[in-house]
Amino acid sequence: MRFFLIYSLLLSFLQAKTSYEIGKDLYKQKGCYSCHGHKAEGMHAYPALANRAKGYMTYKLKRLRSKISDNQQQEMMIAYAVDLSDEDIDNLTTFFSEYVDEESAERYDDSFRLEGDGGS
Numbered sequence: 001m002r003f004f005l006i007y008s009l010l011l012s013f014l015q016a017k018t019s020y021e022i023g024k025d026l027y028k029q030k031g032c033y034s035c036h037g038h039k040a041e042g043m044h045a046y047p048a049l050a051n052r053a054k055g056y057m058t059y060k061l062k063r064l065r066s067k068i069s070d071n072q073q074q075e076m077m078i079a080y081a082v083d084l085s086d087e088d089i090d091n092l093t094t095f096f097s098e099y100v101d102e103e104s105a106e107r108y109d110d111s112f113r114l115e116g117d118g119g120s
């Protein structure tokens with residue numbers, strides 16, 4: 001176990017991926033984009049995640065991981081949260097909070113959303 005830990009630490013050091021990059025990979029691997037959009041911009045009833053506060057995103061993911069939802073709409077999200085580790089959540093939320101749209105290299109401005117949808 002300890003050897004495995006050292007080995008995986010070494011491996012991650014050699015690959016030297018940032019938390020942002022790991023989060024970005026997870027977002028793709030776990031299919032989060034299919035609901036939340038390729039740019040984490042959200043669609044329909046699925047909230048935008050790009051450039052949202054890390055603390056709040058962490059709180060929500062841990063809550064959903066504990067199978068706590070506030071309404072029926074959120075229940076579908078539980079299946080995607082249950083097997084996230086603390087580390088996954090840390091990387092994903094770094095990716096969200098620091099998100100940069102590589103195509104336009106602009107930060108997504110979410111100020112309008114605060115007025116618009118009543119803050120889901």
Ligand code: HEC
Nearest residue numbers: 030031032035046047057060061073074076077080092120
């Ligand atoms: C099948 C569609 C679907 C997929 C796939 C999905 N989500 Fe969600 N997600 C939702 C829904 C629905 C909500 C709850 C929306 C609401 O609160 O009304 C949600 C909520 C969230 C929230 C809380 C947002 C907020 O404003 O409270 C986060 C964070 C989140 N998802 C992250 C993820 C991550 C990370 C993945 C991939 C591991 C993922 N989602 C995959 C549908 C999905």
